[in-house]
């Protein structure tokens with residue numbers, strides 16, 4: 001087992017990662033990390049934008065200890081940083097956005113019958129291979145925002161299934177996404193949706209796909 005007091009253990013990775021530390025010099029010869037090219041400015045998707053040399057440096061400096069035993073400083077530090085940034089009790093590092101969504105959705109729900117209401121364009125509805133149906137046994141309720149921009153409480157009240165009659169799949173989760181397709185779901189709408197959801201009996205759970213949350217709240221962070 002690793003000695004946590006070992007002075008030679010590398011514990012500085014997380015600082016390099018989160019503080020955007022540029023102190024590690026870029027590779028001496030130009031490569032795809034140091035000269036990202038035109039893709040760096042291609043915002044069609046995160047699959048075409050390119051990482052930077054400082055991201056590579058952070059990766060090289062991260063610790064490589066065991067996360068199952070909760071002994072990896074980089075992972076622990078990242079999780080506690082994100083928990084405090086978002087005001088949550090805890091955070092869990094997962095290796096993809098899809099995994100984060102599916103785990104979160106599954107964790108929020110009990111067993112069917114139940115439904116999940118989300119924007120019709122959202123990643124959980126449109127881009128996750130029907131995972132909410134297969135992994136959570138949930139009926140998706142895809143909603144097209146009536147303002148053609150973002151979901152509002154009015155949309156949600158119109159489409160949520162609150163009736164618990166045996167014929168229905170009551171809405172147990174609202175899955176929001178911010179940003180969605182480059183548009184911001186305003187904080188005031190998030191708040192009124194959350195307030196309403198928490199007042200229901202039983203309260204309706206809330207999930208936020210925040211794959212691009214940083215883009216939505218530049219000022220806050």
Ligand SMILES: Cc1ncc(COP(=O)(O)O)c(C=O)c1O
Pocket residue numbers: 046095096097098099101123177179209211212
């Ligand atoms: C809003 C949103 N959620 C989830 C994902 C899925 O992330 P990943 O590709 O890491 O599974 C993406 C990917 O682009 C996304 O844009």
